[in-house]
Amino acid sequence: MLRSVYNWLDKRLYLTKLFQSTAGHHVPANSGSWFYVFGSATLLCFILQIVTGTLLALVYVPSTNEAWKSLQYLNHVQYLGWYLRALHNWGSNFMVALMTLHMVQVFLFGAYKYPRELTWVSGVFLLVATLAMAFTGQVMRFDEDAYWGLGIGASITGRVPFIGDRLVHLLLGGPIIAGETLSRFFALHVFVIPAIIIGIVGMHLRLVLTKGINEYPVPGKPVRRDTYDGEYEKIIEKQGVPFVPDAIGKDLIFAALVLVLILAFSAIFGPAGPSGPPDPTRVDTVPRPDFYFLSVFAALALLPDWMETIVLFVMPVLMVGFLFILPFISGTGEKSARKRPVAVLSVITIFLVLGTLTYMGDTAPWSPKMNAWSGQSVPVDLLQHRTPLEMRGALVLQNKQCRNCHSLEGHGGQRGPALDDVATRLTRDQLIRQVIQGGGNMPAYGKNLSPAEVDALVAYMLTLHPPSHPPARDSAQPQISGNPNAKERGVGEAVRKSMTGKSQ
Amino acid sequence: MTEQTANEVKNPTRRNVLFKVGVAVNAVAGVLVAIPIVGYIFSAFAHPKLVGSEAWIPLGDANTYVTGQTRLATYRNPFTRPWDGATAEIPCWVRRIDERKFQVFAINCTHLGCPVRWFQESKLFMCPCHGGVYYEDGSKAAGPPPRxxxxxxxxxxxxxxxxKGGILPTLSEPLTS
Amino acid sequence: MKAAAAALPLIALLGFNSGCGKPTGQAKQPEAVMDFHQLFSENCSACHGVSGQKGAGPRLNDPLYLALVTKQDLYNVIEKGRPGTPMPAFAQSSGGPLAEKQIQAIVDGIEKDWAKPVNLQGAALPVYSIAKAPQGDAKRGQAQYMRNCMMCHGFGSFKGMAGPITDPNYLALASDQYLRTTAIVGRIDWGMPDWRHRIPGHVMNDQDISDVVAWLASQRPKGYMMAENQSTNNSSSNRSGPGSEREPKQ
Known part of the structure; x- marks a missing residue:
C-alpha cells in the first residue's frame, strides 16, 4: 500500500532522482569525519534562527516607541517569551562560533582550492551577511546599548570622505536616530539579509553538490588543475559512499549536541538584555557592543588617532578582499595543514589577535571608570599617618575625578598609570608639572586646580610609595636637609607664583 | 558566433524578433521600476539636506542656566514622527559663560558618538567608550577624539x-555654525 | 507509561518557564535606587570612607557629629554641596546625579544606621554653625591652640606627630566651618580626640573653639579665602582667592 503511494508520488515528483542527486550523492568515505560537521551545524543554527526569529516577530514591535516595552513584555509576560529570546540570542552566538570553526576547517583542509573557489567565495559572502545580521540584531534589542551602538555606527559612517553625511542619512533613515532608523534595521534584519543568506546558502549547497565535498587531504598530494578532476572522480568511484545514510551520522550526532547545548545555554544564562531603555537623555550609560564587535571596539581605542579612519575603511576591505581572492592566489598545491605551516601560523595569529582584542574590549582599560571618583574610596592604609594637608590632597584626588583614570590598590580607572607608587616615579617638580600641564594623554589641570589644591595633591602623592622604596628625587639637586616643612611651603609658593604669573 | 548573429540579423525569424523586443521592453520597464525604488532608498542622496533638517529649538529660559556652570539640557527633535518615543528627546550640554555668552555642546563624542559626561569638579567632559576627554570650552583635552x-x-x-539642531553630528556633518 | 511520556515535555516546559536564566527584573534606573547602602557606596564612600569613616573627608559614621548637625543640615549640604570645598552638590537641580527622595534616603540612612544617643558626661554640646557661634578672638585662640592642639599639630620648629594645620595650603583648603566642626568632634577614626578629651580634665567651651578657629583663620594667607567663607563671612571682600582663580583666564 505505502509502496504504491510512494511510487505514485515518485512518478510525479521524481523523489528518488531528487534524493540521488542531493542527499544521496556520493562523497568520499573519509569525508565522514568529525572535522566535517561544522557546516551542517551552522546551517542548523540558521534554520533555528529563522524559526525563533519568526516567533519573536509575532510579539515584537519594531517601533522606537514600543520596541523596548515589547522586549520587556517578551521577557516577563509572554509565556516562554524569555526562552525564545534566549534561544535566538544563543542560536546567534553558536551560529557565529560554528561558522568560524567551519571556515577555519575549510581553510586548513585546503577545501577552498581548485575547483571549489566559488564555494569559498559564497562562504565569504555568508560570513559578511552573518556579521551584518549580528549588528542589525543588536539594534533589534532596542535598549541603550543599541541606541548608542547606532550612534557609533553613524559616527564611523560619517568618517567616509565626501559622501559621509549622506551615508549617515541613508543608514539612519534621516538626519538623526529616530523612528525610521529602527524600521530600517528591522527590514534589513528580518527581510533583506535573511533573503540574501537563503539565496547564497542555496548556491553554497549547490556548489557542494556539483563540485563534490573535499576529500580528507593527504599530505604530499598537492592539487593540480589538470589532474585533480580525474583524481576526484577516481576517489568517488573507488571509495564513494552516499552522503545519506553512510556519511551523515556524525553530522546528525553533532547537530543534536548543538541543539541541546543551545537549549541548555538558553535555560541557564537566559536572554541578553535588554539593558536600560533607549532614552538618549540618560547620559550615565556606558555603551558596549556585543561580543562579536568587541575586537573592533578595542582596536579603535588602541590605534593611533591618524590610523583610525584608514583602519576602519581600508582594513575590512583588505581583509574581505583577501578572503575573496584567496582561492585564486593559492588555488593549487598542498591541501593538508601538515604541509602548510604558514596557513596554520596565520590562523593562530589571527585568533590570538582577535582573542586579545576581544578580551581587551571586554575589560576596556582605556575607558574612564565614570563613577570611581564617588564610589571608590581611598584605601585606609594609604591614608594612615598622613598629615592634614596630605589628607586634603587625598580629598582633592577624589574630588577632581583623578580616580576615574588612575587606580589605587587596583580600584579605579586603568587609563592612566596606577598611583600606588607614583612617588617612586616622579619627583615633586615632575608631579607638579604633570598635574598642571598634563601631557601623555592626561588633560592639563592648571586651570581647574588652585595652587593650594595642587600643593595638597602633590604632597599626598609624594607619600605614595612602598615603605621599602624611597620616593624619587631630583638627581640634579642635593638632598634637602633641615625642615622639610619649610620646603613644602617654599614650593607651594613657587607654584602659586608660577600660576599667577601665567594667568596674568 | 559573429557569423551566426550576422545571419540572424539578415534573416530575422518571427521568434527571434519577438524575443528581442521582449528583452527590450522589459529593460525599459525594469528601468522604470528601478527609478522609484532607487529614489526611495537613496532619498538621502536626492535631498542631502532634508528640508531644513536643522532648526532653531528653544532650550528654555536662559536664566535657568547658572553663569559659570555647565548643565545637561534636553530638547525635542524638531522633526519627529509620532512613533519616535524617547529617541525624540535629544540631550546637550549647556555652558553659560556670562550674562550673554552661551556654549551648547552636542552630547556625542567626536570620536565615535558615545555620550560624553560632564564633571563639574574637574571641569572636564569624559567619554565612557574610549576615554576621550574635553575641557570646559569643548576643546579636546586627551584621548582619541579627532577634534x-x-x-x-x-x-x-x-x-x-x-x-540650531536636529541632526546627529558626525565628522562629515558637524553642526552648522 | 504513556502519561509519563506526555508529562515529561510538560514538566520540561514548566521547568523552562522558571529556569534559572529567566530574567527576574528590569534593568534598574539610577533614580530608582533607594537602598541607602548602595547609594552611599556609589556616591559618598569615595571621600567619606567605605562605612562612613576612615575616609579622606569628614567622618559621617560618628554619633557625636550626627548629634551636632540636624537632618536638614545634612540634606542641605548633600543637595547644594559646599561651594568652594571638595563637597559637590548632588541634587539633580544643582547638576548632580541624585533625585530629592534619594538624598532623603541617604540622610535617613545615615541617621538610622549611625546616629546614637551620646553621653556628653555633663559637657555642653557646642554650637555647630559658624554663623551662630560666638565671635572668635584670634589672640586668645593662639593660647588655646598652644594648650589644646600644639602637642599633636606642632608649632614653629616643633613638629607634632599629626602634622601641621597651620600650613597655608592646608588652611586654604579648610573652610572655617570645617575647622570648627573638626575642632568639636575631632577625627576619632584617625586618632584625633573630640573637644572634651584633648587634655585630661579640660573641656573646651564654645568660646575656646571659636577662638582657635579665628586664630587658624588668621594664619591663612591673604587671598586664600575659601568661597564658603566668603559667603558666610562678609567682613572679607578679598575675591582673588582660589575660588576665583578656578575660572579660566584668557
Whole structure:
C-alpha cells in the first residue's frame, strides 16, 4: 500500500532522482569525519534562527516607541517569551562560533582550492551577511546599548570622505536616530539579509553538490588543475559512499549536541538584555557592543588617532578582499595543514589577535571608570599617618575625578598609570608639572586646580610609595636637609607664583 | 558566433524578433521600476539636506542656566514622527559663560558618538567608550577624539535660549555654525 | 507509561518557564535606587570612607557629629554641596546625579544606621554653625591652640606627630566651618580626640573653639579665602582667592 503511494508520488515528483542527486550523492568515505560537521551545524543554527526569529516577530514591535516595552513584555509576560529570546540570542552566538570553526576547517583542509573557489567565495559572502545580521540584531534589542551602538555606527559612517553625511542619512533613515532608523534595521534584519543568506546558502549547497565535498587531504598530494578532476572522480568511484545514510551520522550526532547545548545555554544564562531603555537623555550609560564587535571596539581605542579612519575603511576591505581572492592566489598545491605551516601560523595569529582584542574590549582599560571618583574610596592604609594637608590632597584626588583614570590598590580607572607608587616615579617638580600641564594623554589641570589644591595633591602623592622604596628625587639637586616643612611651603609658593604669573 | 548573429540579423525569424523586443521592453520597464525604488532608498542622496533638517529649538529660559556652570539640557527633535518615543528627546550640554555668552555642546563624542559626561569638579567632559576627554570650552583635552566637541549655534531671544539642531553630528556633518 | 511520556515535555516546559536564566527584573534606573547602602557606596564612600569613616573627608559614621548637625543640615549640604570645598552638590537641580527622595534616603540612612544617643558626661554640646557661634578672638585662640592642639599639630620648629594645620595650603583648603566642626568632634577614626578629651580634665567651651578657629583663620594667607567663607563671612571682600582663580583666564 505505502509502496504504491510512494511510487505514485515518485512518478510525479521524481523523489528518488531528487534524493540521488542531493542527499544521496556520493562523497568520499573519509569525508565522514568529525572535522566535517561544522557546516551542517551552522546551517542548523540558521534554520533555528529563522524559526525563533519568526516567533519573536509575532510579539515584537519594531517601533522606537514600543520596541523596548515589547522586549520587556517578551521577557516577563509572554509565556516562554524569555526562552525564545534566549534561544535566538544563543542560536546567534553558536551560529557565529560554528561558522568560524567551519571556515577555519575549510581553510586548513585546503577545501577552498581548485575547483571549489566559488564555494569559498559564497562562504565569504555568508560570513559578511552573518556579521551584518549580528549588528542589525543588536539594534533589534532596542535598549541603550543599541541606541548608542547606532550612534557609533553613524559616527564611523560619517568618517567616509565626501559622501559621509549622506551615508549617515541613508543608514539612519534621516538626519538623526529616530523612528525610521529602527524600521530600517528591522527590514534589513528580518527581510533583506535573511533573503540574501537563503539565496547564497542555496548556491553554497549547490556548489557542494556539483563540485563534490573535499576529500580528507593527504599530505604530499598537492592539487593540480589538470589532474585533480580525474583524481576526484577516481576517489568517488573507488571509495564513494552516499552522503545519506553512510556519511551523515556524525553530522546528525553533532547537530543534536548543538541543539541541546543551545537549549541548555538558553535555560541557564537566559536572554541578553535588554539593558536600560533607549532614552538618549540618560547620559550615565556606558555603551558596549556585543561580543562579536568587541575586537573592533578595542582596536579603535588602541590605534593611533591618524590610523583610525584608514583602519576602519581600508582594513575590512583588505581583509574581505583577501578572503575573496584567496582561492585564486593559492588555488593549487598542498591541501593538508601538515604541509602548510604558514596557513596554520596565520590562523593562530589571527585568533590570538582577535582573542586579545576581544578580551581587551571586554575589560576596556582605556575607558574612564565614570563613577570611581564617588564610589571608590581611598584605601585606609594609604591614608594612615598622613598629615592634614596630605589628607586634603587625598580629598582633592577624589574630588577632581583623578580616580576615574588612575587606580589605587587596583580600584579605579586603568587609563592612566596606577598611583600606588607614583612617588617612586616622579619627583615633586615632575608631579607638579604633570598635574598642571598634563601631557601623555592626561588633560592639563592648571586651570581647574588652585595652587593650594595642587600643593595638597602633590604632597599626598609624594607619600605614595612602598615603605621599602624611597620616593624619587631630583638627581640634579642635593638632598634637602633641615625642615622639610619649610620646603613644602617654599614650593607651594613657587607654584602659586608660577600660576599667577601665567594667568596674568 | 559573429557569423551566426550576422545571419540572424539578415534573416530575422518571427521568434527571434519577438524575443528581442521582449528583452527590450522589459529593460525599459525594469528601468522604470528601478527609478522609484532607487529614489526611495537613496532619498538621502536626492535631498542631502532634508528640508531644513536643522532648526532653531528653544532650550528654555536662559536664566535657568547658572553663569559659570555647565548643565545637561534636553530638547525635542524638531522633526519627529509620532512613533519616535524617547529617541525624540535629544540631550546637550549647556555652558553659560556670562550674562550673554552661551556654549551648547552636542552630547556625542567626536570620536565615535558615545555620550560624553560632564564633571563639574574637574571641569572636564569624559567619554565612557574610549576615554576621550574635553575641557570646559569643548576643546579636546586627551584621548582619541579627532577634534573638540560639536557645538550648536546659539541665540538668546526674549530671554529664551535657542540652539540650531536636529541632526546627529558626525565628522562629515558637524553642526552648522 | 504513556502519561509519563506526555508529562515529561510538560514538566520540561514548566521547568523552562522558571529556569534559572529567566530574567527576574528590569534593568534598574539610577533614580530608582533607594537602598541607602548602595547609594552611599556609589556616591559618598569615595571621600567619606567605605562605612562612613576612615575616609579622606569628614567622618559621617560618628554619633557625636550626627548629634551636632540636624537632618536638614545634612540634606542641605548633600543637595547644594559646599561651594568652594571638595563637597559637590548632588541634587539633580544643582547638576548632580541624585533625585530629592534619594538624598532623603541617604540622610535617613545615615541617621538610622549611625546616629546614637551620646553621653556628653555633663559637657555642653557646642554650637555647630559658624554663623551662630560666638565671635572668635584670634589672640586668645593662639593660647588655646598652644594648650589644646600644639602637642599633636606642632608649632614653629616643633613638629607634632599629626602634622601641621597651620600650613597655608592646608588652611586654604579648610573652610572655617570645617575647622570648627573638626575642632568639636575631632577625627576619632584617625586618632584625633573630640573637644572634651584633648587634655585630661579640660573641656573646651564654645568660646575656646571659636577662638582657635579665628586664630587658624588668621594664619591663612591673604587671598586664600575659601568661597564658603566668603559667603558666610562678609567682613572679607578679598575675591582673588582660589575660588576665583578656578575660572579660566584668557
Amino acid at each position: 573638540g566637541l560639536f557645538e550648536y549655534s546659539t541665540k538668546v531671544e526674549n530671554g529664551k535660549l535657542y540652539v
